[in-house]
Amino acid sequence: MDPPRLRRRQRRRLVGRLHPQVLIPKSWDDRALPGDGEGFVLTRRPWPPTLPQKTQGEVRPLGQAFFIQLAASGAAITLLVALAAWAKIARPSAPLDDAKARALFADEFPERSLEAVWVASDGAGALAKSGGLALVICRLGDGYVARQLPWAQALSASFRDGRLSVDLADVAAPRAVIALPAWPPKELAA
Numbered sequence: 001m002d003p004p005r006l007r008r009r010q011r012r013r014l015v016g017r018l019h020p021q022v023l024i025p026k027s028w029d030d031r032a033l034p035g036d037g038e039g040f041v042l043t044r045r046p047w048p049p050t051l052p053q054k055t056q057g058e059v060r061p062l063g064q065a066f067f068i069q070l071a072a073s074g075a076a077i078t079l080l081v082a083l084a085a086w087a088k089i090a091r092p093s094a095p096l097d098d099a100k101a102r103a104l105f106a107d108e109f110p111e112r113s114l115e116a117v118w119v120a121s122d123g124a125g126a127l128a129k130s131g132g133l134a135l136v137i138c139r140l141g142d143g144y145v146a147r148q149l150p151w152a153q154a155l156s157a158s159f160r161d162g163r164l165s166v167d168l169a170d171v172a173a174p175r176a177v178i179a180l181p182a183w184p185p186k187e188l189a190a
Helices: 064-087 098-108 151-155
Strands: 116-119 125-130 133-140 143-150 158-160 163-167 175-179
Touching: 098 116, 098 125, 098 133, 098 143, 125 175, 133 151, 133 175, 143 151, 151 163
Parallel strands: none
Antiparallel strands: 116 125, 125 133, 133 143, 158 163, 163 175
């Protein structure tokens, strides 16, 4: 048994049959729109469009509404610039010192006790030992990022040209680069 065949309807083309009277009925009254009806999508306009003719010697001053809009836009831009300057957006943070590094470690890892802290010579990061973990703080953007990793991984990190490069294996902060005078420390290398 054959499946019933579906009959397709032939599409009708309306290109030649559409008249302007269908699009805008004659019963619409422009006077029903607010004001003089200018500026609305449904307002009937003469075709082809023409510019209003200026008589000789006539000067058309800019309207009061234009100056009000210009002043309001200028005030809004000035306000936004002043707000950005007042908020000091994108200001650099101060370099780390030992006390600030210990405070950041205490905020980020409150349950950990620190055995030793090494602060970068440029103040852009710090490394601390806490039991079998290494706690790392490095600058990222305008702030600092804190991560923890095994101490053995921190000891085996690459050290070249006075910079310790610790792989954090994190998409947001893939590597911490800390400027230290020497690595690994002799007293904790074991």
